[in-house]
Amino acid sequence: MIPLCVAEIKGNEWKYIEECLNNNAVGGIGSFVDRFEKDFKKFVGANRGVVTPNGTSALHLALRVLGIKEGDEVIVPSLTYIATVNPIKYVGAEPVFVDVCRDTFSMDVKKVEELITPRTKAIMPVHLYGHPVDMDSLMELASKYNLYVIEDATEGLGSLYKGNSIGSIGHMGCFSFNANKLMTTGGGGMLVTNDVELGKKAKFLSTQARVFHENNGFSYTDIGYNFRLPNINASMGCAQLENLDEFILKKREHRKYYDEFLKDVNGITLPVEKEWAKNVFWLYSIVVEDDFRMSRDELIKAFSENDIETRPFFEPVHEMIPYKNCRHGDLTVTEELGKRGINLPSSVGLKKEEIEKVCEIIIG
Numbered sequence: 001m002i003p004l005c006v007a008e009i010k011g012n013e014w015k016y017i018e019e020c021l022n023n024n025a026v027g028g029i030g031s032f033v034d035r036f037e038k039d040f041k042k043f044v045g046a047n048r049g050v051v052t053p054n055g056t057s058a059l060h061l062a063l064r065v066l067g068i069k070e071g072d073e074v075i076v077p078s079l080t081y082i083a084t085v086n087p088i089k090y091v092g093a094e095p096v097f098v099d100v101c102r103d104t105f106s107m108d109v110k111k112v113e114e115l116i117t118p119r120t121k122a123i124m125p126v127h128l129y130g131h132p133v134d135m136d137s138l139m140e141l142a143s144k145y146n147l148y149v150i151e152d153a154t155e156g157l158g159s160l161y162k163g164n165s166i167g168s169i170g171h172m173g174c175f176s177f178n179a180n181k182l183m184t185t186g187g188g189g190m191l192v193t194n195d196v197e198l199g200k201k202a203k204f205l206s207t208q209a210r211v212f213h214e215n216n217g218f219s220y221t222d223i224g225y226n227f228r229l230p231n232i233n234a235s236m237g238c239a240q241l242e243n244l245d246e247f248i249l250k251k252r253e254h255r256k257y258y259d260e261f262l263k264d265v266n267g268i269t270l271p272v273e274k275e276w277a278k279n280v281f282w283l284y285s286i287v288v289e290d291d292f293r294m295s296r297d298e299l300i301k302a303f304s305e306n307d308i309e310t311r312p313f314f315e316p317v318h319e320m321i322p323y324k325n326c327r328h329g330d331l332t333v334t335e336e337l338g339k340r341g342i343n344l345p346s347s348v349g350l351k352k353e354e355i356e357k358v359c360e361i362i363i364g
């Protein structure tokens, strides 16, 4: 079986986890938590990192920290994982769906401005499957209308926009370390920001908004969350970070092999890398066009008959029951990609022979 995308565990994970167990340092406070926040924010070039139990809670926390609330609107792509959008509802705000680009699969910034109203408070770009959103244009628009930008960078760790790590460009960036991401802590997430005050507020709200007293007691000055990441998970994150550069190189090498095998196949559109971007190709993703010899779902079936796990692109969120009545712009590209896209096996540990086997099914 060739899986879609599984973790690569090959470094100090065992050692650091053992250290936590031996020292009885397995809870939400510990030296690996501090070290993971420090090492990660350094890796992405941000001023502050705040760990969370998963990427969903990092997004939720970002919205809370920025004061997004009932009556506000947040512009977000519909072609994304549901966890980008649910946190908007958690804080009582409304998502407004924008289309994506046909080639990068990520937010089409040109279609954002027409959706802005006086209720709009934030924009959430998603660097889908790894390709960065055009952040300069987006930040310019956000500053024109005084809006916050929260990057859903969960799928783009390792990608760069004009040399800068995605997640570090907007007011806040959110990452996920679940088991299919580029690096994993089993489950985990991180919010990063360059704003010192926002970073402090994020840590405060993520740890129950707790204020310590001299007698070691505490009280609470806001409604916070238990969004801590256990030290034991953070220790795994520290170990994974040590190999992250190598993981990124591997993903980009897979892309090269896939491209080589598939470049002449009729009816298949390959993923791109814009001249201003470095794409980590978290999931190498193709689009099945009308002139391919079978439909997208027939191709997925052919893969599974050959023990190859693939996945159709996300079903657009605006088509899901809880979001059917939300405001949106033209979503033609989103709807088309949702029907035509396939994510191919992309684990860091994937071998060239396995990529060849996957491509043989496509070539026929």
Ligand SMILES: Cc1ncc(COP(=O)(O)O)c(C=O)c1O
Binding pocket: 054, 055, 056, 057, 080, 081, 083, 084, 126, 152, 154, 155, 175, 176, 177, 178, 188, 189
């Ligand atoms: C685009 C996107 N947003 C948010 C998330 C949420 O991350 P998590 O599963 O860690 O909550 C994920 C990953 O699952 C994702 O792919």
